[in-house]
Amino acid sequence: MATTNDLKNGLVLNIEGQLWTVVEFQHVKPGKGPAFVRTKLKSIMSGKVVDKTFNAGLKVETANVDKRSMQYSYKDGSDFVFMDSSTYDQVFVSEDVVGDAARFLLENQEANVAIHDGVPLYVELPASVELLVEYTEPGLQGDRSTGGTKPAKLETGAEISVPLFLNVGEKIRVDTRDGSYISRVNN
Numbered sequence: 001m002a003t004t005n006d007l008k009n010g011l012v013l014n015i016e017g018q019l020w021t022v023v024e025f026q027h028v029k030p031g032k033g034p035a036f037v038r039t040k041l042k043s044i045m046s047g048k049v050v051d052k053t054f055n056a057g058l059k060v061e062t063a064n065v066d067k068r069s070m071q072y073s074y075k076d077g078s079d080f081v082f083m084d085s086s087t088y089d090q091v092f093v094s095e096d097v098v099g100d101a102a103r104f105l106l107e108n109q110e111a112n113v114a115i116h117d118g119v120p121l122y123v124e125l126p127a128s129v130e131l132l133v134e135y136t137e138p139g140l141q142g143d144r145s146t147g148g149t150k151p152a153k154l155e156t157g158a159e160i161s162v163p164l165f166l167n168v169g170e171k172i173r174v175d176t177r178d179g180s181y182i183s184r185v186n187n
Contacts, residue, residue: 001060001061003057004057004060005057008025012044012063012065013061013062019121021041022041023041023049025040026038026039029056034055035057036055037053037054037055037058040052063116065114065115069085069110069111070084070085070110071085071109071111072105072108072109074107080105082111091120093120097122097123099123100179101176103179104129104176106129106131110126112124112125126176129176130171130173131171133153133168133169133171134168136168137150137151138168149162149181150162154172160174160181161180161181170185171185172185
């Protein structure tokens with residue numbers, strides 16, 4: 001248990017049996033009336049964001065969420081298998097929990113896995129990953145970096161838009177949050 005005075009970004013709260021992470025908070029002390037805390041909470045399971053106001057000093061239940069750096073090993077049916085680098089324990093994470101991160105997961109890649117009461121909640125990839133372009137239409141003479149884009153299939157199977165000058169076999173950096181091209185990686 002904690003009070004609303006202990007709130008901070010990233011803290012996970014257990015409200016009515018659901019887990020919510022604090023995205024934003026603001027302590028407000030109006031001229032008249034009692035102080036309160038205005039928060040923006042994000043549901044860990046659905047990703048829904050809501051605004052919630054608490055009275056100052058109110059007790060809130062916190063959830064113990066363990067974020068561990070793990071290495072992605074392989075896919076087993078509909079589960080993704082991650083290995084804890086320190087204990088070598090294997091954790092099976094369902095496709096639903098991995099979500100969009102699956103588009104950019106390569107074997108032996110590091111990722112943060114959040115676990116609550118032995119149940120994986122979500123998988124967090126680094127902000128960017130380096131992937132190989134497996135297929136794209138050939139670039140044409142005169143294509144410029146400031147020009148348009150074309151679709152490209154990456155080694156993980158994900159399809160993103162890349163600049164016209166990129167070719168098959170080149171390594172690129174991709175933003176894992178929105179799947180956008182960042183830059184070419186020079187070897």
